[in-house]
Amino acid sequence: MPEGDTVWQTAKRLHTALAGEVLTRSDLRVPRFATADLTGRTVLDVTARGKHLLTRVEGGLTLHSHLRMDGAWKVFAEGQRWVGGPSHQIRAILGTADRTAVGYRLPVLELLRTADEQRAVGHLGPDLLGPDWDPDLALHNLLADPARSLGEALLDQRNLAGIGNVYKSELCFLLGVTPWLPVGALPVERAAKLPALAKKLLDANRERPVRSTTGLRGQDLFVYGRAPRPCLRCRTSVRMADQGDGSRERPTYWCPGCQSGPVPSASASRRMSRRTAN
Template structure:
């Protein structure tokens, strides 16, 4: 599943290509939306909300095309005369085109059209958005602390607590906090202070990576293979202490930690 910074970049690409322009090509390839025609309407804006994409379109009091990429979905933007790529044609779920660009959604597991006034129905449950105007570190910390018995890694991934963290940032944030992902939130050193610092660190990391493309970096090191502290580094030396990084599943996802730099329970 993409991290919040990846979704933010996808929204920026879609917004640049579509916003303020008339829809000249519309093809929504899901049974519920197969007869919907958005041509002649204007795309107002495209915004990210956590890991959700909201494409707002004029008419009928305001419409929103809501999509979620989950594990494999992608929105690709092409010039009007450019050949599409991103997967076979049968994986295309949505096409929105203007005179100059075409946005093609591949393998979108969530695609629905709703009134803009009803957006809370699909994103209202989310916590503060790490890359949104509603970001509130104190609220995010309070959400994490609301279930003190819950493992920190699971709490960070719960989009109801704070929206935008995926498996990569989960592992990296636990490393920066010096605790394993299985550490209960209530057993963090000084939980009130630590959760605020974690929320702040998450905001800084995702914000810093919005402009880096898919080359995500949390270490500040520019050398090849050293962009992340622990994620994806199973059996390789920890960048801080040299101890081999370990890996185990947490909530059916691979989770990484350094057994020397991070204290707390492990599987």
């Protein structure tokens, strides 16, 4: 699932291409909205809300989409070949006189009244890249369930919106704790700086083509995707194991030398490493 900075970049591309323009083509290829026609309406703006995309058009309508694991919005110039995937994967087409936005493999696509946007995004916590960002509320939300693992709490978009699996692992590394540490066991001084650190990372990367949390050329991430290579700080082999609630397990990375706290069994880590290697 894309991180909040990736969704923010997508919204910026769509906004640049569509905002202020009249739609000359509209095709929503989902059964519920297949007969909806937005042609003739002006696109007002495209906004990211956490990992959700809101495309607002005149007449009080909003096209709500979510990329999840495989979705993508591509923007093409007039006459340019569409290269986002086979045509049967297209779920939405929004065209203007000189640009066409094509949504591929969108698992969530719905047309709703702009006044009802809260129905789609009202459950989200403060948006790390949005005007509603509130670090105190984000920390309050995270600490509300002290027994929950930090990694799972960070991924819960109801606590704060925009963190995905990459930032989860990188934030835990920078805080010096494992993603399996209960939120309530996070030292007070580290908990206090968590919201600002998360905000700093996403802000720094929202304009970058290649995400970096290290500031090092050629070594963009501290732990995510690095198992079993050595840690950039202590040279201990980075480890990897699944983390999740039983329904959605995600590969999670940490450094045993730099991060303290509970970890999965060694056998679970080895199984995960073998599966990824294959």
